[in-house]
Amino acid sequence: MACLPIAPPALALRRWLGHGLFVLLCLSLGYALEKKVVKSKLGEKVGLPCCHEIPSSESLHNYRVYWQTNTTEVVLAYAEGKEISKHKRYENRTEMDSRNFTLWISPVEILDNGPYQCVVQHKSSQNSFVLCDETVTLFVTADFSKPNITADVSTYSCESTEMVVSCSSHGGFPKPKISGTLNNVSVVWNISWVSESSFSPYNITGELRLNVTKDVSITCSVEYNGFAKSTSLLLKKTNNCIVPTVPPSYNVITASSIIIIIFLLAITLAARYLPRRVCSHCCKTQDSVEEGVKECTKTPLSSKVTSETSSV
Incomplete structure (x- = not known):
């Protein structure tokens, strides 16, 4: 009996169903991973949730609980209702809830940053088996100072x-x-x-x-x-605007120097020769005035002769 090939619409439907299931799986995994992240600040108290909670009809004596980091370092361990192990770095800083196995850390340190794994085993009269094994990641932050x-x-x-x-x-x-x-x-x-x-x-x-x-x-x-x-x-933009001064050119300096020298020479010459000319002019004027006075005081010669003749 010959096998009939799968019709193209059926094949496409299967592909779409496969893609849809894959997307749903990714979304569910992403949601689960988001729930497994806990954030805390330095110095606070933080609780890391576990994957199992003891029913009210049972007690902690029937369980083994391991909290560990990197699957090698045991943070805290309980068996038959008693603490059997605790890492020295977490001494006096950790405790576990006896019902839901939440791991409490206080105060939180920066070194506590990282993934934590919670493993829960149930112990029955015959054997023990793992109930759950789940990882939660702790992100520790420390506040920066104001910039x-x-x-x-x-x-x-x-x-x-x-x-x-x-x-x-x-x-x-x-x-x-x-x-x-x-x-x-x-x-x-x-x-x-x-x-x-x-x-x-x-x-x-x-x-x-x-x-x-x-x-x-x-x-x-x-x-x-x-x-x-x-x-x-x-x-703020600096408002102190200082315009640099441009030094004068060589020609300007030379011309200014010549003008100043000529001015000084003119003043020197004026101070030296002008008083002499004024004084000599004054002296000549005074001499002419005195001579005129002397001429006026002289007795005319003709009058003197006339008088002498009359007396004779």
């Missing part, structure tokens, strides 16, 4: 002011990034980080070189693990 913006003027002129703008923040985790705006327009910072290790607080600094032609507002934001802190600053 500090400083501006140093490097050069300025009447038209513009060149500034070096710095934005810095410290003491936060995880590794952050800096964003900002200049009059509501995005700018790109030159960023540098400082940290002792990948699980240590970070210090971050961003730098910009700006040519400011008018007063502008700049905003700096430090972003980390869904959190952000921002600061704004008004940058």
